[in-house]
Amino acid sequence: MASYEIIGSREKAIAIVEIEDNEKKRQKEIANEIMKKHKNVKAVLKKMSERKGVERIRSYRLLAGEKDTRVTHIEYGYKLFLDPRKVYFSPRESTERQRIASLVKEGETVMVMFAGIGPLAIAIGKKQPNVKKIICVEINPNAVKFMKKNVEINKLSEKIDVILGDVKEKCKDYYGKCDRVLMPLPHKSELFLDVALKCLRNGGWIHLYVIKGEEEIKEFAEKISREINAKNFFIKKVLPYAPRVNKYCIDFML
Numbered sequence: 522m523a524s525y526e527i528i529g530s531r532e533k534a535i536a537i538v539e540i541e542d543n544e545k546k547r548q549k550e551i552a553n554e555i556m557k558k559h560k561n562v563k564a565v566l567k568k569m570s571e572r573k574g575v576e577r578i579r580s581y582r583l584l585a586g587e588k589d590t591r592v593t594h595i596e597y598g599y600k601l602f603l604d605p606r607k608v609y610f611s612p613r614e615s616t617e618r619q620r621i622a623s624l625v626k627e628g629e630t631v632m633v634m635f636a637g638i639g640p641l642a643i644a645i646g647k648k649q650p651n652v653k654k655i656i657c658v659e660i661n662p663n664a665v666k667f668m669k670k671n672v673e674i675n676k677l678s679e680k681i682d683v684i685l686g687d688v689k690e691k692c693k694d695y696y697g698k699c700d701r702v703l704m705p706l707p708h709k710s711e712l713f714l715d716v717a718l719k720c721l722r723n724g725g726w727i728h729l730y731v732i733k734g735e736e737e738i739k740e741f742a743e744k745i746s747r748e749i750n751a752k753n754f755f756i757k758k759v760l761p762y763a764p765r766v767n768k769y770c771i772d773f774m775l
């Protein structure tokens with residue numbers, strides 16, 4: 522059986538399926554089996570590519586069900602409205618979102634670079650209602666539209682500011698104003714470290730997401746730590762990515 526993940530709610534969900542070449546002839550049948558097993562699944566999308574480009578989106582093919590693949594995903598009690606065909610979203614990162622949210626203290630200003638449809642910001646806003654402000658910068662206009670909606674449906678408009686544009690430009694308005702910076706762009710987060718450092722007010726935390734081999738992560742974290750003059754750092758494995766390669770978050774204390 523092909524592997525798949527389900528995004529959405531009891532009312533409407535979609536399945537995203539990976540189909541091996543030897544199962545290709547059966548793909549429609551597989552899609553229908555998934556829809557039969559999960560009555561809430563209204564459409565089945567097949568992964569047709571890796572995540573690519575600046576926006577980190579895949580190509581998909583609709584194997585069965587409705588053309589409208591927008592869903593409202595629910596995790597830890599908050600709602601995330603999205604269309605996987607237009608934006609990045611990974612339900613498997615919900616535990617990591619909770620970990621980050623539980624680190625945020627009262628009164629903090631948090632910069633969420635590469636904010637997508639806003640799941641990190643919403644997790645923080647819900648878990649730490651006394652956060653001062655969460656600023657979200659995202660370059661994909663579709664993601665920004667969904668993020669604005671998500672801020673509204675989760676009643677966080679007073680806490681979360683949504684900004685469309687490139688982190689390199691848009692963060693300038695927040696230099697020296699933040700206590701914590703999140704950098705969830707694992708393939709090239711480190712290229713934006715200069716911007717993250719400038720965002721910090723008076724020390725604070727930078728959470729840098731990277732994809733690295735098990736053998737290289739410690740040395741990599743030590744190198745970055747020296748470069749940015751961090752006081753300390755902690756490495757957290759987020760998810761497996763490939764054999765002996767993982768997605769990590771490095772929490773740098775400055």
Ligand SMILES: C[S@@+](CC[C@H](N)C(=O)[O-])C[C@H]1O[C@@H](n2cnc3c(N)ncnc32)[C@H](O)[C@@H]1O
Nearest residue numbers: 575576609635636637659660661686687688705
């Ligand atoms: C890996 S996704 C993470 C999205 C979100 N933080 C999440 O966890 O679901 C990275 C996001 O960064 C955005 N992005 C890439 N380069 C950017 C840039 N220079 N400025 C702002 N956003 C950017 C992409 O459009 C994409 O939505």
